[in-house]
Amino acid sequence: MKIIVTGGAGFIGGNFVHYMVNKYPEDMIINLDLLTYAGNLETLKPVENAPNYKFVKGDIADRAFIFKLFEEEKPDVVINFAAESHVDRSITDPESFVRTNVMGTTTLLDACRTYGIKRYHQVSTDEVYGDLPLDRPDLFFTEETPLHTSSPYSSSKASADLFVLAYHRTYGLPVTVSRCSNNYGPYHFPEKLIPLIISRALNDEELPVYGKGENVRDWLYVTDHCKAIDLVVRKGKVGEVYNIGGHNERTNLEVVKTILKALNKPESLIKFVTDRPGHDRRYAIDPTKIETELGWKPEYTFDTGIVKTIEWYLNNKEWWEHIISGEYTKYFENMYGERL
Numbered sequence: 001m002k003i004i005v006t007g008g009a010g011f012i013g014g015n016f017v018h019y020m021v022n023k024y025p026e027d028m029i030i031n032l033d034l035l036t037y038a039g040n041l042e043t044l045k046p047v048e049n050a051p052n053y054k055f056v057k058g059d060i061a062d063r064a065f066i067f068k069l070f071e072e073e074k075p076d077v078v079i080n081f082a083a084e085s086h087v088d089r090s091i092t093d094p095e096s097f098v099r100t101n102v103m104g105t106t107t108l109l110d111a112c113r114t115y116g117i118k119r120y121h122q123v124s125t126d127e128v129y130g131d132l133p134l135d136r137p138d139l140f141f142t143e144e145t146p147l148h149t150s151s152p153y154s155s156s157k158a159s160a161d162l163f164v165l166a167y168h169r170t171y172g173l174p175v176t177v178s179r180c181s182n183n184y185g186p187y188h189f190p191e192k193l194i195p196l197i198i199s200r201a202l203n204d205e206e207l208p209v210y211g212k213g214e215n216v217r218d219w220l221y222v223t224d225h226c227k228a229i230d231l232v233v234r235k236g237k238v239g240e241v242y243n244i245g246g247h248n249e250r251t252n253l254e255v256v257k258t259i260l261k262a263l264n265k266p267e268s269l270i271k272f273v274t275d276r277p278g279h280d281r282r283y284a285i286d287p288t289k290i291e292t293e294l295g296w297k298p299e300y301t302f303d304t305g306i307v308k309t310i311e312w313y314l315n316n317k318e319w320w321e322h323i324i325s326g327e328y329t330k331y332f333e334n335m336y337g338e339r340l
């Protein structure tokens with residue numbers, strides 16, 4: 001099979017490319033990525049010379065380019081990870097989220113419709129369901145939970161999901177959608193909570209915690225997510241949505257304190273800062289459907305996954321140190337300067 005993985009130089013896409021190149025030597029994995037700020041070819045070093053791997057630089061929202069690529073490659077499967085993914089950035093620049101996440105998705109769908117495809121898979125997020133109250137730990141997102149977005153980011157992802165499902169209903173395109181909870185693990189860009197806290201704590205820098213740190217996220221180790229997507233693509237029912245999460249809810253403050261303890265750094269580094277506008281309170285996934293229909297079970301709990309993640313950041317400083325210097329410092333100051 002020829003599989004186009006979009007966004008394969010990003011965090012989840014990059015981990016997925018590693019997983020697929022190693023697991024399916026008989027398949028050809030084409031990594032299509034625009035290499036924007038969070039895309040990094042260093043992430044692909046371990047697989048870049050594999051005979052079943054190829055990198056193509058390009059924009060999923062560039063219709064002429066995408067159609068030419070499909071004409072040349074005739075892929076059997078397309079798995080769309082490419083997305084602007086940072087909620088804070090979507091608050092300052094919503095338009096780029098519409099372009100990549102919505103227009104990029106519809107462009108890929110049109111190419112799939114024109115050239116034919118065995119499966120199109122959309123990698124989505126539990127943020128499309130909005131949030132849950134903090135005082136109702138009995139509530140979880142299921143695939144039937146209505147879409148109810150809070151941020152420009154989640155609105156763009158929900159919109160893309162609806163297009164994907166509409167292309168199934170209207171044109172019969174064989175699609176699946178998965179919606180995951182917060183991922184963490186190797187190669188995570190240090191603008192997101194866990195890698196940001198690890199990298200800044202290692203440099204003894206202040207750690208911005210939004211509001212009171214009471215918001216809850218449901219943490220999923222990235223390779224558990226990769227295995228789930230592989231299962232959905234190969235065995236999931238066409239036209240269906242699958243939620244992916246492993247019941248690992250933690251408040252942000254718990255997460256930050258866990259990392260500080262593991263690194264033997266003081267809690268005095270924590271700085272409570274102005275809250276994110278529209279900040280979702282709690283995400284929590286009910287994974288019953290993917291567990292019962294496809295037999296997926298996560299391998300990592302938060303306690304085992306976070307240790308592995310911290311070890312990776314300690315052993316791979318060359319991957320992240322240059323990111324948090326230079327351009328990134330400017331970005332960080334713009335984003336957090338007023339808060340810190």
Ligand SMILES: Cc1cn([C@H]2C[C@H](O)[C@@H](COP(=O)(O)OP(=O)(O)O[C@H]3O[C@H](C)C(=O)[C@H](O)[C@H]3O)O2)c(=O)[nH]c1=O
Pocket residue numbers: 085086087088124125126127180181182183191192193194196208209210211213215216217252276
């Ligand atoms: C960067 C940062 C974040 N936070 C808080 C905000 C959130 O409550 C939590 C995690 O934030 P982060 O930006 O890492 O992730 P989410 O906003 O939950 O969204 C993430 O998980 C979903 C599923 C996706 O779909 C997004 O693409 C992905 O970015 O920590 C802080 O308190 N301080 C910080 O410096």
